Amino acid sequence: MRTTIDRLYPDIWLQVFEYFNAQELCFSLIHITKQADDVLFNINHRFCLRGLVLDTHVQILPEQLLLRQVISLEVHQNNHLDNIQQCLELRSLKLIGHPEWIISILERISQANSELEQLTLVVPGIGLLHNLFASISSLLSLRRLEIYGDQLEERIKSGTSFLAQTKIEQFIFHSCSSLSWNDLSSMLPGLFNIRFLDITLLHLSKTSLCSFVFPKLRSVSLILLEVSFDCIIQLATTMPSLSKLKLNGLVDAEGFVVNNKWLSLLESCSSLIKVTVSLSLEQGTNCYYNELIQTALHGLNLNLRYIDDDYEYDLDRDNQFRWWNLSGVMIKKGGHMFEKYQTPS
Template identity: 50%
Template sequence: MTFESITVTVDQLLFSANNRYFLRGLTLDIDVGNLPKQIPLNRIVSLTLHESFCIKVIENCLELRSLKLIGVIKWVSCTINSISRANTKLNQITVVTPTIRSLTELFTSILSITSLRRLEILTDEVAESFKFCILPAPLSKIEQFLLDSGSTINWNDLSQILPDLSSIRFLSVNLIDRNQKLIPSFIFQNLRTLSLGLLEVSFNWIIQLVATTPCLIKLKLTGLVDADDFVVNQRWTHLFESTPRLLRIFVNVSLEQSKELYHCEKIQAPLCALNLNLVCNGDDNDCNLYYGELEWLLTPINFTNITHFDPRVHKIDQKAKLYLRKAPLNVQNMVPIEVMADGNCLYNSIICLSGNAFLTHSELRVRTILELIKNEVFYNNSYSHIVGPLNEGIKNITHNFSFSELYELVGLKNVLKCNIRSIYPNIDYRQDLNIMNSTFEYAQSNLPSNTIFIFWTHTLNEIGARNNNAGNWTPNHFVPLLLPSNNPEFQTNLSHPQVLFSDTTPTKSTTKNSIATQVRIPNFNMEDDEQQLFLTSPMISQPAEEISTTL
């Protein structure tokens, strides 16, 4: 067998529409010549593109969500201008370019992409100062903005653009130099996380800047500072007064003193008076400065679930409606709601049920990960024998567009503080799938109405799904179920299913699927006596061991 024959076989496996392995991410390097015609560009979700390729490649990527452009700024701008007319689903752009002559002109093109939520710009040099102008684009919905420049950035010039990013929640800028004037009066009402790379910037300037961020929760400062008392000084009090919600500060700056000096009582005492803890790590004297608790506390989600179908808002998923005929009788009259099958369908289902326009699948992923880490012992003991080790599951969840499985479904009940009823159709059904047809109860919820319904389904009909999976049927999609709008009394007629797993995890103060992927569910090949042993084994219901988590 030759290497060429192996390559041909792999291409057939990846690009064929007759199997369940679908290409979702694609990187076209500068050395790539002709693009194979069989590549299914209409399925690509993540694309990295060098300037040697023409713009038509992007025009054929109809499902594109994430795009990375590497090349000179003229080609980048031209490409972005074409995107604004061709793609309405793109939510993340990364620009890597050696020199930017004008950030204002680049922003003018980028802000025309109204679906964008995250923007990253990496450059060696910003050659010109910002040109003051009012950008013609509407206010952007970008929530995350990262600007990493090898040359220094003037904050006052940058502030001419930032007001157009009124929805921004995460801001990272590198490199801010010492030649900064007074902070402009613009207030960042929605900013939660601020990360700055410093070059001899004064502490007083930091205080002025933070005063414009009343909702700031996390502050990260790195680089070089202009004074030895930058880390240890009484002026932190003034900084905290202007940002009452600030919970954590991370300081990683070059210091002249050795790290041993910061462990002495003389240094630690004034910090303790401000409720600060200073920890030095590494030989380069990096310092972590924590305010209050070491754990970054997240504000709980105020989740109030929608219960009834509204034809003005919701669209029925017709394929899921057919599968619902094979679900338990007491849910067959419910309405399956269409959600985007972009790899985050479990989280999209939650967003649909919440009716909260500000809730995102990224936030739900992060909160789910925190819940699983916080109660790691409990989830491992309860579910690892069903869906595998928890640590592997968490690694999987950290990737956007990754498979969703039982861990996420169970963890979300504590994130949302509600019961979750999982509904699985009676197709190729086995006893070991009983857990997929059960209600996962939140410990403090005693109200039947505080239950949401999540249905395991497929984006293809049953025949098509089997043809793509060697004759087998497994779900690859989640949709929410709602009560019909013309029968509000239907909810009282629902008989409550047997609660197979009313697991109680400790209380705290504080999926994906697309047509191209398969939901990970337990796949048992056990003998009958082994299955019986599994079904009769007791569940561990002791409180999970608390695990302190630091973000």
């Protein structure tokens, strides 16, 4: 028995629409049949729209579209959505624009929406970071926060202290601007409940580390720029529940390769069981071509590799500075540490 498209039951349309995002549904699949439109726009079917993107190219939304159906939304500044507060079921929101505009949107969202769990902010610079955090504190259901400063190098301006404690469990922060741990100190109390941290640390020193402790933090991913190993150890002591640590970026040799302190890091945090490393270093061609250094690192399950393809050729030349990659995964099993090797200074 054959069935024509206009005779498909609503539950069939529900399954079909699950394969498409909101953009495709609202602008490509609308008005296929009356039954399909009824599934899309009748609130009784409780169909949820995911992945709706409102940028400067989207001028008009379908008149039948109920914003309370949208659970995942991306909004660009200068779009034509003036009633975002009607998105009562919104779970995930991404805002792209200047901080002042984003703050105004968050104020409207916080007055109407109590379901928002994930928030992503993309701003040109992080000068108004304190103000952004202050506007986020009223989103009581928020569990994941991502902030990206993707264009300008900008100093963080003094602003409202972020003292209200939130329920945020995952925090991702990456910026092109110079950032120190001290810059975040006034915001840390609001991150008391975080369990996952992914952050770019461009500057970190012992004097910038505050005494604040992350009691629930279990997984940390850091992008480093010339941060000393001692600072990483000190940072780990503020995370008593830390179990996984991932280190990327650019570092120097001291503590990472020569006279390495990896065992000290593992010992500084008893809960730490896994450290993933992918670091770049610039050093003399022949400096690391040393059996004792390589043996010590292999004992920690780390590999020091010369990046350039002309490695054999450069070994015959003067000790020139070249790029190296230090990578590997260290795992502590059953409370036992790796065997400690002595490396030359």
